[in-house]
Amino acid sequence: MTRCIRVPKKEGERVRAALFDEGHLDLDAKIRSDGDCLLIPITCGSFEDYEVVDAELAVQEHKVSDYTEIADVPENLRKDLPSSFDVVGDVAMIKIPDELWEYRTQIGEALIKVNKNIRVVFHDYGVKGDFRIRDLEKIAGEGTSETVHKEFGVNLYTDPSKVYFNPRLSSERSRIAQMVKDGDVVIDMFAGVAPFGTVIGKLSHPKVVYSIDLNPEAEHFARINAEKNHVDCIVPMTGDSSKLIYDLPEADHVIMNLPQIADRFLRYALDRMHAGSIAHMYKIIERAEFPGFCEKLEKDMGELGHSIAIDSYELKTYSPTMSVYSMRITKL
Numbered sequence: 001m002t003r004c005i006r007v008p009k010k011e012g013e014r015v016r017a018a019l020f021d022e023g024h025l026d027l028d029a030k031i032r033s034d035g036d037c038l039l040i041p042i043t044c045g046s047f048e049d050y051e052v053v054d055a056e057l058a059v060q061e062h063k064v065s066d067y068t069e070i071a072d073v074p075e076n077l078r079k080d081l082p083s084s085f086d087v088v089g090d091v092a093m094i095k096i097p098d099e100l101w102e103y104r105t106q107i108g109e110a111l112i113k114v115n116k117n118i119r120v121v122f123h124d125y126g127v128k129g130d131f132r133i134r135d136l137e138k139i140a141g142e143g144t145s146e147t148v149h150k151e152f153g154v155n156l157y158t159d160p161s162k163v164y165f166n167p168r169l170s171s172e173r174s175r176i177a178q179m180v181k182d183g184d185v186v187i188d189m190f191a192g193v194a195p196f197g198t199v200i201g202k203l204s205h206p207k208v209v210y211s212i213d214l215n216p217e218a219e220h221f222a223r224i225n226a227e228k229n230h231v232d233c234i235v236p237m238t239g240d241s242s243k244l245i246y247d248l249p250e251a252d253h254v255i256m257n258l259p260q261i262a263d264r265f266l267r268y269a270l271d272r273m274h275a276g277s278i279a280h281m282y283k284i285i286e287r288a289e290f291p292g293f294c295e296k297l298e299k300d301m302g303e304l305g306h307s308i309a310i311d312s313y314e315l316k317t318y319s320p321t322m323s324v325y326s327m328r329i330t331k332l
Contacts, residue, residue: 002029002057004039005050012038019047029057071110073103081107088160088167089147090119093134095126108140119143122161131215132164132192154202156195157224162217164192169257172315172326176255176280177203184252187272188212189241189265194222194234196255201231209234210248212241242268250274256281259324263297270306270331279329282315287323294327307332 003026007015012031019025019042026041032055033039039055046052068081077100085094092111096104108121120141128135136145146159151170158165177200180186184206188196191211200209211222211234222236237244245268254269256262259282269279285293294310301308311328318324 001054002026002041003043004032004041004053004055004057005047006034006037006053007040007050008037009033012040015047015050016040028060030060032057065114067107067110067114070113071103072106073100077103085111086124086167087115087118088158088165089149090117091145091147091160092118092121093124093136093160094121096123096139104139112141119147120145127164131217133162133215134160136161152199152203154195154199154229155225156193156198157221157228158193158195159217159221163215163221164190164213164218165195166192166257168316169195173199174203176200176253179278180204180206180253183207185249186210186253186255187241187245187248187251187269188255188257189245189269190256190258190262191222191236192218192257194218194225194236196257197222197234198225198229198231201226201233202229206233210237210251211235212237212239212244214238214240241265245269245272248272250277252277254279258282259284263293266297266301266329267304267306270301270304270308273331275331277331279327279331281327281329283325283327284318284322285325286321287314288321290323290325 024042024044024047026043029041031038031040041057071081080097080099082094085092096107104123111121112118120143121139122136122145123139125135145161149156149158149167152174173196180200182205186200186206186209188209188211191197191213194211197209197211200206216238219236219238222234226234242265250272254273256265256269256279262281263283298308309330309332312325315324315326
């Protein structure tokens with residue numbers, strides 16, 4: 001038998017929320033209907049002026065959603081378990097701190113157990129080199145790091161150990177796709193596996209999307225993504241976008257997803273843009289420095305003969321003092 005309070009149904013949600021907030025809701029039993037009332041299980045002696053009764057209630061099964069609850073590590077180290085990790089398709093990438101390194105397999109297994117969509121877990125040593133690929137070491141699960149990431153009805157084939165791919169920009173890809181008009185020319189200067197191009201090609205009707213990347217593996221996956229998603233407007237290219245861009249027609253949209261140094265390439269993008277064209281640029285920078293950065297960018301481009309207008313918003317926090325900004329740069 002479980003101690004409950006009998007609550008009129010119209011008051012049920014308020015009372016349930018209040019009990020939960022105060023830590024008095026018995027989470028091991030399910031709330032039951034009883035005529036016009038609800039029987040809500042409690043861990044306290046009584047609550048407000050509601051009638052207290054004993055009743056048979058079904059057991060409430062707990063679904064663990066946080067791997068830190070079940071990871072087999074010493075209690076004194078549980079506080080050091082990483083609170084975040086990246087997932088691309090069915091591949092999870094997590095950074096294991098040194099003090100937990102000997103428990104890396106247990107941590108990986110806990111992630112897989114809690115997250116049924118995860119097949120394999122890698123320790124992430126970070127993004128390295130000009131190709132921006134991740135240095136990965138498998139700690140649990142089966143198979144390689146090659147995977148398929150799904151967003152907005154698009155299947156993106158990728159391998160984070162071979163090519164750059166950011167799963168956290170799905171909303172940005174959809175937002176920009178909605179801005180592309182029928183017949184537009186799009187140039188993606190740092191395309192990776194062509195996630196922007198594939199989503200744009202799937203959701204809009206551009207004339208062509210030139211997807212450029214230094215990494216030959218990126219072109220390989222870009223071609224796979226175009227084929228698998230039945231997108232015929234993507235033209236994958238391998239090489240230096242600051243040079244290849246001059247062989248391309250003027251663009252209506254230029255995508256510049258290289259947030260550490262994309263601004264160094266803006267001059268080349270503007271050379272291949274007409275009045276009204278938009279460069280979608282991302283920048284990681286100290287929040288206090290961002291206004292001055294925009295002013296200097298306008299000044300520097302003006303000295304090169306390009307008049308621009310910048311609209312921006314803070315996309316996400318990067319560190320306690322830095323953020324990633326999404327910049328819409330219109331050529332005037």
